[in-house]
Amino acid sequence: MNTFIIAEAGVNHNGDITLAKRLVDEASKAGVDAVKFQTWRTELLVSKDACQAKYQAENTGIVESQFDMLKRLELSYSEFLELKSYCDSLGVMFMSTPDEVESANFLLPLQEIFKIGSGELTNIPFLRHIARFKKKIILSTGMGNLDEINSALHSLESDVIVRSDITLLHATTMYPTPMSDVNLKAIKTLRDTFNTSVGYSDHTMGIEVSVAAVALGASVIEKHFTLSRDMHGPDHMSSLEPDELKAMVSAIRNIEEALGDGVKMAKPSEEKNKTVVRKSIVAIQPINKGDLYTKKNLGTKRTFDGLPASMWMRVLGLQANNDYKIDETIRL
Numbered sequence: 001m002n003t004f005i006i007a008e009a010g011v012n013h014n015g016d017i018t019l020a021k022r023l024v025d026e027a028s029k030a031g032v033d034a035v036k037f038q039t040w041r042t043e044l045l046v047s048k049d050a051c052q053a054k055y056q057a058e059n060t061g062i063v064e065s066q067f068d069m070l071k072r073l074e075l076s077y078s079e080f081l082e083l084k085s086y087c088d089s090l091g092v093m094f095m096s097t098p099d100e101v102e103s104a105n106f107l108l109p110l111q112e113i114f115k116i117g118s119g120e121l122t123n124i125p126f127l128r129h130i131a132r133f134k135k136k137i138i139l140s141t142g143m144g145n146l147d148e149i150n151s152a153l154h155s156l157e158s159d160v161i162v163r164s165d166i167t168l169l170h171a172t173t174m175y176p177t178p179m180s181d182v183n184l185k186a187i188k189t190l191r192d193t194f195n196t197s198v199g200y201s202d203h204t205m206g207i208e209v210s211v212a213a214v215a216l217g218a219s220v221i222e223k224h225f226t227l228s229r230d231m232h233g234p235d236h237m238s239s240l241e242p243d244e245l246k247a248m249v250s251a252i253r254n255i256e257e258a259l260g261d262g263v264k265m266a267k268p269s270e271e272k273n274k275t276v277v278r279k280s281i282v283a284i285q286p287i288n289k290g291d292l293y294t295k296k297n298l299g300t301k302r303t304f305d306g307l308p309a310s311m312w313m314r315v316l317g318l319q320a321n322n323d324y325k326i327d328e329t330i331r332l
Contacts (some may be wrong), residue, residue, distance in 0.1 A: 006222040007032040026242040034093035118142030127155040142173030171201035176238035207248035280306035283324035
């Protein structure tokens with residue numbers, strides 16, 4: 001099954017619907033499955049005196065309240081309706097992560113999959129609200145431990161949604177994430193512990209970690225992208241540019257094909273090479289008819305024909321049925 005690739009536009013539109021549409025254009029060109037935004041009403045999301053995260057202040061170069069920053073980046077509901085229509089016109093799935101209940105209700109008729117951000121992992125009432133939508137859910141687990149993830153899953157299930165409709169995303173909530181904190185082996189830990197599909201939300205620089213996650217079995221990849229890392233905003237610096245996003249999609253599709261079915265056997269492309277590189281049993285000394293085949297008069301070389309070297313033990317000790325010159329292949 002193909003990896004579901006989400007191009008995370010997030011807030012990299014800088015609060016401008018025109019930039020948001022350009023992000024949709026680039027995501028569509030890159031061949032992703034979905035482009036995702038974030039939907040919130042600032043007054044419902046954050047208190048007016050809440051501080052920015054350290055990385056947000058560092059990446060924007062502006063020290064301000066989280067409220068003021070998010071208010072500048074906020075898109076209206078009517079603009080999200082416009083984005084949904086625009087995504088549909090380009091054949092790429094529209095998604096947006098709600099950050100509070102009102103926005104979740106607004107998004108309900110617009111999408112079939114609800115992505116829940118890492119910040120809501122322990123927000124039990126919010127999780128139960130989303131579960132009542134009875135939609136597929138992708139849940140990020142950044143900053144979480146196994147007990148918190150287990151509690152979140154039970155809140156989502158709560159007789160409303162089944163586990164097979166939930167995908168967990170391994171994530172590290174740092175932008176950008178240092179390689180030493182990636183911990184890709186947690187993908188297997190989550191899959192084995194919770195018996196769910198598991199993907200990866202990648203906040204590292206570059207594309208190699210996403211590609212590696214697919215090789216480890218990630219069913220979903222989410223990756224931030226931007227029109228340019230030179231733009232001002234909290235997430236641009238840790239995002240891919242359009243050419244990089246396209247390269248990531250191409251690399252993931254190659255890895256999917258390369259993973260194969262796990263059956264170990266000769267593939268069609270290598271069958272013709274067997275006769276070229278595999279060895280046959282040959283005479284390494286002159287052999288007369290009636291002589292016994294021994295380790296002294298037989299060896300193995302590339303010859304394109306004759307008995308394969310795999311028959312070595314069957315041939316030793318038999319009598320020669322012909323005269324053989326050096327390098328002639330042995331025949332029974």
